[in-house]
Amino acid sequence: MSVAETMPAASANVSGGPRVARGLAERWRGWGPMVVAPIAFVALAPATWPHWACMWGIAFAIYFGAKWLTWRRPVQPRVSAARSFGYLVAWPGLDAVAFLEPRDAKSCEQVAAPSRGEWSFAAFKLALGATIFFGLARLAPVVELPYLTGWIGMIGLVLMLHFGLFHLLSCAWRRAGVDAAPLMDWPIAATSMSEFWGRRWNRAFRDLAHRFLFRPLTPRLGAAGAMVAGFAFSGVVHDVVMSWPAAGGYGGPTVFFLIQAAGMLVERSRVGRRCGLGAGWRGWLFAATLLLATSPLLFHPPFVLRVIVPFMHAVGAL
Numbered sequence: 001m002s003v004a005e006t007m008p009a010a011s012a013n014v015s016g017g018p019r020v021a022r023g024l025a026e027r028w029r030g031w032g033p034m035v036v037a038p039i040a041f042v043a044l045a046p047a048t049w050p051h052w053a054c055m056w057g058i059a060f061a062i063y064f065g066a067k068w069l070t071w072r073r074p075v076q077p078r079v080s081a082a083r084s085f086g087y088l089v090a091w092p093g094l095d096a097v098a099f100l101e102p103r104d105a106k107s108c109e110q111v112a113a114p115s116r117g118e119w120s121f122a123a124f125k126l127a128l129g130a131t132i133f134f135g136l137a138r139l140a141p142v143v144e145l146p147y148l149t150g151w152i153g154m155i156g157l158v159l160m161l162h163f164g165l166f167h168l169l170s171c172a173w174r175r176a177g178v179d180a181a182p183l184m185d186w187p188i189a190a191t192s193m194s195e196f197w198g199r200r201w202n203r204a205f206r207d208l209a210h211r212f213l214f215r216p217l218t219p220r221l222g223a224a225g226a227m228v229a230g231f232a233f234s235g236v237v238h239d240v241v242m243s244w245p246a247a248g249g250y251g252g253p254t255v256f257f258l259i260q261a262a263g264m265l266v267e268r269s270r271v272g273r274r275c276g277l278g279a280g281w282r283g284w285l286f287a288a289t290l291l292l293a294t295s296p297l298l299f300h301p302p303f304v305l306r307v308i309v310p311f312m313h314a315v316g317a318l
Helices: 003-027 032-044 051-072 081-089 116-139 146-175 193-200 203-246 252-268 270-275 280-298 301-314
Strands: none
Touching: 032 051, 051 081, 051 203, 051 301, 116 146, 146 301, 193 203, 193 252, 193 280, 203 252, 203 301, 252 270, 252 280
């Protein structure tokens, strides 16, 4: 083969290099703050800060990095400053495409306004969570059973925030005509692992992982590989937020999420479908058993005892 015959191929590779680089840069554009913010916090946070303060600081750093990522790359070309401000500081969800979509008076009718019953139910969950966190937790034997006390506190905190306050914010935004669906959708009713993680539990993180990890990685890894990668990413994030501030339990959250991915693969397998693990009471039992049995890996003792219980003392819950 002559030199002349090899030149076109070489020229194509050279010209293709910048295109590949630009494509990779575009794909990962906006991820910087999500990676740099928690590292900066860890580097700058005073060593005297309690474990719980470090946990909240890292969590907010990663959260606002995710907010920037989703806001920085919206599909909508023109978004008002007021809508962007509302998305960044007054809505915990991460579906920027839906939230930032411009709507006129006519299209606002497409967003279902919350009923009085939904408002009341959201307020009830907030009140119930506060009662558990600030009231019921005091009745637990914190000295003898601090891990149980911490679990009661976590249940109350999740009810207050994810099920209560965030639901009220969803109601307020939908009342204003903004597409802001509740982040929680009766997780206890999920009849499969796929339904639990894909639709019913914390849609914010699901929206982030689906848009920025699952869809970009599927052509390279396949649907199953991209799904496992998304769960692994979630595990690493939770390890950074929970295990590092607690100075223990490292790897537990990552293993927890990898087990959830394995559970989804099992229920989607030929054997899983034959056993009915993806629907009905069998699917519900399979999902509930796997979640409850592995939850101590996620909420491991160092996190509960060194972060949650001291936080409850700090805010007057104990």
